Amino acid sequence: MSLLEVKDLKKHFPIRGGVFKGTTGQVRAVDGVSFTLTEGETLGLVGESGCGKSTTARVILRLLQATTGEVTYDGQNVMAASRGDMQRLRRDMQMIFQDPYASLNPRMRVRDIVAEPLRIHKIGSENDLAERVARLLETVGLTVEHADRYPHEFSGGQRQRIGIARALALDPRLIICDEPVSALDVSIRAQIINLLEDLQDELNLTYLFIAHDLAVVKHISDRVAVMYLGKIVEIAARDRLYEQPRHPYTEALLSAVPIPDPRAERARQRIILAGDVPSPANPPQGCVFHPRCPRMRPDPCQTVMPPLTGKGDSHMVACYFPTP
Amino acid sequence: MADRLLEVKDLSTHFFTYAGVVRAVNGVSFTLDHGETLGIVGESGSGKTVTALSIMRLVADPPGKIVAGSIALKGRDLLALKEDEMRAVRGNDMAMIFQDPMTSLNPVLRIGTQIAEAIQLHQGKSKKEAWRLAADLLDQVGIADAQKRVRQYPFELSGGMRQRVMIAMAISCNPDILIADEPTTALDVTIQAQIIDVMREMQTQYHSGVILITHDLGVVAKVADKVMVMYGGRTVEYGPVDEVYYNPHHPYTWGLLGSLPRLDLSDKTRLTPIDGQPPNLLTMSAGCPFAGRCPYELPACRDTWPQLEIVGLEHGCHCLLPSSERVSDRDKLPRFTVGVA
């Protein structure tokens, strides 16, 4: 039963220029993204900077208005939801942010930060709140003594736990994790990843896990989608994607990730991509990856973007010459 | 006995602040030879960046001060040099690349100007000659269209290209030592691979020693010959890269290795995290900074800093736990047995 369905989502930002501030171009941050999420699973969304993964998350939660496309949550159309419907939906879909230093209001105490979603939706009386906050803090591995303190008194990992507690306050079913461990020390990352996994088991959560660190994504995801310049270029079950990638970008990405194993590193075949990631304001014609692609052939790669297709719909690639 | 390229002995750098003394670097020692790459690994608060800054004598004084130790570059004591002598060393014999390419370049000067500055300063070349060399260097670090790029401003270049410019600047005077502080952390992983490649090529070409500072154990496995693991301002383990990765002796090292999600492992076993928080450098005890987070802590650990113990070929570690116990504890960890090749 799919909890979340995203169909051909697009988000373009107009570029204003010139004396009269007319629109001179579009930043195609998200350019036709489609996927589904089943309840209880974790979909990893990977890609480098500028690929549009964070924008996708924000559009799904309607923190940004989509340009076109559909997002369906539990059968409900999110894009067209009324104010009241949207408020209800927000209780079910929450987000964990990347920067533990910027995602907590420095002037609010921890108990107010965690209670804020409850206050916004007017759930529970003030007396109940203290108890709920205490329970939430314990769930994420903090104690009730921490409730009276301010964010700056905590380390990065602890702040991230506070952010998780806040996200859980409304009992959501879907949590979008936007790079939740990238800004944390390496030895703390494992703590937070374990916490997220435990919570998923305990509370039957569904995760959309956005990251650029392929090793972290591999660990936590059931399925993985690879994004490049606003499009999904490959999507498959986790093991399939990592062991048998089909898209040249995925292959290059996997070969570029360093492995903490000196002998394995020395034995590796490395595929080094030429050039830089082009800007989403000026995407290449045809296949967005073709300028850097080792398999590129002028026709059809330079003319039309390949559609996302695959055998049996479980391992899909957007390429004219995928690895079979 | 020939002098080693760089010899650091018992280096200690402390910061004297209103809140107390921050012992950012505490008794750190290592050596570096030509053509060798040393990886300094640690997290926030480990002291790795301050170590590099201390070698370059770029630590802000006040509040920071190198309070002990010696730094010898080809036998020459760097701590005894006057500031203008040191300036002749910086950029010329030792060069540094910083983490954030966005802010390390002056936005109002052209790329060529910035590279040529060092060349003119240290090699006394004319401006024209220096600019020609600058364009050459950009070509060497793999920037296409070097003649055009050299006249551009930093904002016209991408992050990866800016980092290449930084590398070009660093090698412009053929330094003996290249210090790179988290050079790829701010970059995308495909660009990171390119940059690491460029650095390796430059190292081979100029036969320089490289000190690579990072928290990424994968990058170190890729490029380093030897590794120094730092925690809370101290070196906890030091040795050839294969030794440290396959035969780690310090609980922090194997804790770190065991807690990493791995691309090459196909199991979905639970990660073994290191409990606790990164160290607070203001409230450090006299003993091991890892005590408090160490699952094998002994009562003496908080007060006594262990002596250096040689546990393998050129492989040293500072730990009070007897080495036989250490090895058997380590081998019991689930993640670990998989990692040992």
Added chain:
Amino acid sequence: MVSAEVATKKPLSPWSDVWRRLKRNRLAVVGLVIISVFLIVGSAETVANIAGVNLAPYEPNAVNYKLSPLGYGSSPSWSHPFGTDYLGRDIFSRALVATRISLLVGIIAMAIALGIGLVLGPVSGYYGGVVDAVIMRLADIFFSFPYILFVLLLVFVLGPGFVSVFIAIGLLNWATYARLVRGSVLSVKTMEYVEAARAQGASDLRIIFRHVLPNTMAPVYVAAAMGIGGAIVTEAGLSFLGLGIQAPDASWGKMIADYQSYFLTGRWWMLTFPSLLLVITVFGFISLGNGLRDATDPKLKE
């Protein structure tokens, strides 16, 4: 399980660091002392005024020709530490009572300026676009109003008396605070915690006043401290010109206006004491303002 590493001391509010840094700035501490004295005296006088009681050693408006034999008042003495003016009124008592006026101008003008500025500023910064343009143009209008003209206009509309004057001062200053806050709002509204609040479904109003505004207040405190000083000086200036306090009441500015001609005849005490009080009080506010600015500047942190 996370070890409760956070020490079991009192929660550190964001202000504790500011306070510590402020304490080390001697001028700021002096300013704080001056302001405290000012506030105490001023409040006492206000209460006394309402209660119809006189706290000063003499009646401030009590004319006593015996103390002004030549019509030039008498110089400071033990019984009259600040001397008497040309009508024989005790200057010390007058100055004391006048403290109330200065306090009132500070409070009223600030309340109005902040009340408007702290609403229009955040709204302008948060919404941007047309709303921002309109409010900022409004602010521009208020910035460019000729001071005196505006005060006269308001006095005409609101009726004479010093309260109208104070309201005028406040209205002329809201734009400063609005601008100040708007600048901070522009950067704060991009912070992730604001995004988090939106993701939780908070209304715009809640976001602006619960999440954004509290984080933009640092420069406002500084400006407000200086602003109170400025308001007091402005009141003095207006009274000097005859627009504020009317006889027989006293404010420092009025006293300066009344006594200035006597200065050149060698009767220095009438002009000097009110002027000194004015200068010291304003200095106190400015020192505190400067101290606050240094104490809250993140780049000056050690």
